[in-house]
Amino acid sequence: MSASTTRDRLKEALNEVDFPASKDDLLAAADERGDGNTIRALRAIPPVEYANLAEVFASVAFDDDKSPRPHGPSGGLTR
Known part of the structure; x- marks a missing residue:
C-alpha cells in the first residue's frame, strides 16, 4: 500500500509553511x-x-486519485 493522504489534510498540515x-x-x-x-x-x-x-500537491499521492501521479515538483509536466 502506498502512502497517501487527502488534499484537505495536506493543506491543513502545511498551512503555516513559508x-x-x-x-x-x-x-x-x-x-x-x-x-x-x-x-x-x-x-x-x-x-x-x-x-x-x-508543486507539493503534484508530488503527493492522494486517497481519491484513481491513478498514481508522476513524482516531482512539476508533476511530470514539462514547462
Whole structure:
C-alpha cells in the first residue's frame, strides 16, 4: 500500500509553511500539525525544493486519485 493522504489534510498540515520549502521543511510542519498518513505521504515525495503548495500537491499521492501521479515538483509536466 502506498502512502497517501487527502488534499484537505495536506493543506491543513502545511498551512503555516513559508515557500519555497524543502522536503525537510514540509515534514517538520506536518510533524507538528499533520496526521500519520499525511506524514507518510510527504516522506514519499522527492527531496527537492518546492516553490509552492501546488508543486507539493503534484508530488503527493492522494486517497481519491484513481491513478498514481508522476513524482516531482512539476508533476511530470514539462514547462
